[in-house]
Structure formats: structure tokens, C-alpha cells
Amino acid sequence: MAERDTFFLKHGDGEWELAKGRVEGNVTTLSLVIPPGETMVCMNASYNYETLQRYIRSLRGNPLVETFIAGFSEENRNIWCLRLTNAKVGDEGKIKLMVVTRVHPYETASSYCAKGLIDFLISGDQSADKLLSEFVFHIVPMPNPDGVYNGLCKLTMENGFDFSHGNILTCRDKAGRAILDLVREIRPRFVLDIHSLMDRERDQIGSSDERLLADFMELMPDQVDVGRRWTVLLRKYEAPKEPPSERLHYSLTSYCVEDLGATSFILGFSWFGRSFEMIEQTAIRALKALTASILRAH
Template sequence: MIALALLALAAQVHTDFEAGNLGGAEWVSKDHLRVAVAGESDQDRRNRQPSWFYFRLEDVAGRGLVIDITGLAGEYNYRRHDGSGMRNMKPVYSYDNRNWVHLDDAEWLAGESAIRLRLKPSRNTVWIARQPPYTNAHLERLLAEVRKSGFVREETIGKTPQGRPMRLLTVTNPAAAEAGKKVLWLMVRQHSWESGTSWVAEGLLRFLVSGDGAARRIRQAAVFKILPMCDPDGVARGGVRFNQWGYDLNRNWDAVDPERMPEIHAQREAILGWVDSGRRIDLFVTLHNTESADFIEGPLTAGGPAMKALGERFWKLLVDHTSFYSPAGARDGRASTTPGMKGRMSVNQGLFHDRKIPAFLMELMVDRNPKLGRCPTVADRLEFGAGLARAMAAAAGAE
């Protein structure tokens, strides 16, 4: 309510649309706007993460705007930070809420935990966001298109605290027998601010149902199981990484509570149910965004030589054939993000712990990617999605 009251005072600043979110807005002069990132904390009011903002300005054509985005200090894995990990952030703007351009004039204000943007809009209406948004509405539009292919089967595996369906997609050529097919699981948007990963998933899905020869071979030889939107409530409200009750959806895999974290419960039941019914998982990948590094991380040592070889093969395929910028190689994961503390296992850590599933975390940077020479655009993410489908299939021996 406080946020709404502040916004009411700040005429011309709007967040009344899916994923729109700000903590407050104030014009300090006619063309100088200060907006605060809302940020969210966990069930114990710890680990405040301020990584999402998305708002619309009206009546701004021709004005030389200075926009300060404040409140970027926070806490990650119980360590406080001043937000300077976001110092190279280039937010995006759009005149139509569809086509996004990175704002190059972005300056880190050291000591203020804020970033200063300068923009002279050529139109009256401009949207500004941390990175190109991808909402539940985007996913619904995509599913309406790809389900026509006949290669996508949809299931609802559970409901969120706010009653939204948790979806599971199966993508394969149903005319080819399941026996012998490699099985590849992909998980997307455990963390709602990480919209870049949804554009990757869209690219992957569009590729998999396409007429491309490699896609046809992959549909023949593999089954993709995709959890395309793991925190639909968070995405709807413009959240960061916690569900309605404050639970981080990529922690707590060792402390699953069906009431407080029905998302994790539904996802975990679907994955373990698959394995426990005697079916295989050749590779499991959960997609995430981070500020400044691309990497994969999995149980290279704990999983033994075959796991290490799988991780290294997957990493090399990505590095050789996509924009994945990861010079240091595949990372060896730990058993928990906070050893000795319950509720701190991520999905990949939990699945390896529970069933020795070859589960990997993939982080994709939002800042400038040296291989691309720019911050990844929507087109870059879509293209990476096709490359990811091929790399996953090839790593598992299905292409």
C-alpha cells in the first residue's frame, strides 16, 4: 500500500501491468526522476534481492530525463552487498513494450547503491526494465503457437499459492517409440526476475518444433521435458526469487513443504516420479540469469568420471557452438549453497542428492557478453535457445 501511495503521488510513472514493479517514485525536478527498486526478502526477512524493476513513463517525449534507480543494496546467501555487482547494468527501454533497446548511458553511483540513466525519449510513452520482460502472457502466446505442431504435450502438475497452473511440457516426435530415446529436462524461471532465460526457452521450443533437419533428428532421438515457468506468481507481480510465502524456489529442495512451497513440491514430484517409474534422465538443466558470468555447474567430482565427462562435453559444445562465454570451464558444484544449514539445496543439488540425477545449473549473464560484444538482446537469447537444444541433445548422445 505504501508503494501504491507513493506511485499515486508520482504522476506519469506507472506499474499497472503484468510484472510491473517499483518500490516508489519521486520527481526531484521536472526532468529528474528517482525510482526505488522494491526488492524482496525471504521468509526470515533475509537475503533481500533488488534485481527487478519494470515501469512505464508517460508524457516524456523530447525531455532530457535523468532517472536514478535506487535501493540496489541487498544480501545474497546471507552476505550483505552494496549492489556494486550491478554496476555494469544496462537496463532496457521500449516505446511499444515489445522491442527493447539497452540503455548505454547508465552510470553507477558509488556510495548510493544506485544507477543513473540518461534518456531523451522520442515518444511520449516509454517502458523501462532491468532486462527484456517475459511474462505469463508471453508464455501463453508461445504455447498457442507451438501446440499446433503436434510435437508438444502439456500437463498441469500443480498449482501455485495464488492458484496459477504449474506447467510441464513434453516435446518429442510421438510417432517415434519412446524406448531408447534420450531424456533431457529443462527448468526455467525458478527466479522471476530472470526473464532472459525465458527468451532462451522460447528459442529452444521454437527450434524443437521447427522444420530444421537437426530439430527433426532430435525429436526422433530425444524427449525434452520442460518446466517453462516455475514461479508464475512471482513473474506476475514482478518479483525476484521468492514465492508468495517468501521461499526461494531454487533453495529448499532439501526441505520441501507442500503448503508453503507448492511450486517446488509439484516440480520435485514430477521429476522424481519420472525417475522412480523406471525412466531415465540423461541431462537436467536449470536456467538462471546472473550479472556477469556464463557458466554451468554440477556434481563433477561427486558424480564420478561419467558425470565429469558429461559436464565437460556439454560445456565444450556450448562454448564451441553458441555465444556461451565461459573460459574457466565447467564448475564443480557443492552439496549445498550453505553447508550445514537446512533449506539451502538448489534443485540441481537436491536432485543429485536424492537420485544421483545428472543435474546442472546454467547461469547466463545479463551484462555485456564479450563473445557477443553487447548485452544479450532478445534475438541473441532466442538464438542461444536453439543452440542450447542442440548442445543438450549432443551432450546426451541424441544428435
């Protein structure tokens, strides 16, 4: 809770600013001078369901992107999936890489990461075009739209499902079932799960493949320019002895590793010390490092 003393503030169509508050127990108190009109006060810079809807509409007609609805949430919001590849190059031999962001509603930096990745891949940049000829990307930018819409922290609804800490096999939530059906259909070879953090000094990283993790960290070491060092969450995956359906925790990425034979990769980035552009560029740098590491071992 002590790290929740800094909030994002935006007046009307102006730029985002930072406001410092006072933390006492579970309450943060801000003293603000608010001009007439609309002011947004957010723990993390806003990126809501309607923002995503508008962004999806802006991509229609782009030959590099196929947008489709993978399913619907309990409150009947769209769960979008974007497929990006060079259609002029056959899919045979391409590597399937699935990217999932914003499973936790308050982690808005991950939405800006997704936007940064998509914009880069369709930019016409030579390195992006090369990746589109070597990979088929499936990006799920907001698998938990109800949680985002209702301003929750990690769950799909009150007492709902947590994609990272619940059991995806026993989940009855429509969003969870939709994503499970999607990964079963796509059968990705690699799954990148991007989060955002409150930590001001460390970013998070982990993988079910120790060698892939080491190669990635060689290409993208600690980001000391913004005062960040990696905290390694997972160096390799070891499945528990209990059957998956009997476990309390069996996340989406765990399912992809154990049931689909995929390799998982987890990243977590913090807003602190980073602008919107820096967050997006950090995600692009991470994608380049990950794909280079994959191709090195391929």
C-alpha cells in the same frame, strides 16, 4: 549493484533500447526523454506471465508438443510443462531430459532461452527431428509465475521459496510442491537448469558429471565473439553428510541428483552483448552440445 547501470527501454510497440544510468549505493538513476504513450523500463527485457500464456496457446495443435499444467502457484497461476518428442517413435530407449528455466523471476533471458529451444525442436530442422527421436524433453518454462507477476528477484513471494537456494523437501510453497511432484513423476535422467546473469564478461556452467562437463565445453567453448568466458560453478556433485530434510539448502537439482539419480547441468547466460536472436541461438547451441555430449557417453 555496480552492474545494474544499464536498463532496457521500450516505447509502445517499438524495439528495445538500452539506457545507461548512474549507480549510487542501492539506487540507479536514469535520465530519460519519454514520449507520450506507454514506456517500459526494465532491468532485463520483459517476458511476463501473460507472454508465456500467449505462447503456450500458440503451440496448441502441434503434434510434437504436449502442453499440460503441472500445478498452480499460491496465487493460482498456471505452472506449465511442455513434453516434446516424436510420438511415432516409441519412448522405450529414449533419454529423458528435463529443462527448467526462470526459477528466478528477474532472469528473463532464461525465458527467451526456453522459447528458443522449443521453437527449434518443433521447427522441422533435421537435427531437431533427430533429437525428438532420441529424447523425451520436458520443459518447465516458468515454475515461479507469482514471482514473475509480482516483479520479485529470486523468491516465489515475499519471504518465499528460492528454487536454487531453499530446501525443496521442506518447502510449503505450492509452486515448489508442484515441481517436486512433477520431477517425481517424470524421473528425468538429465536436468538442465538455465539461468541468466548480470555479469558482463562471464557465462556460468556446472554439472554433477565431470566428464559430461568436459565434453560439453569441448563442443561449446568460451564464446569470445561476445566477450564471454565460462565460469565453472560445479565439476562434480558431492552430497553433504546431513540428511536432505535437515539441510538449509537442498535445491531442485540437488534433489534430482541425490534422490532420483539424475545428472544435473547448469547454465547461466547474460543479456549484455546479445540480442534476442543471439540469446535464443546460444540456447540452441547449448542444447546441441549437451545432447551430443550425452549421446557420446550413452
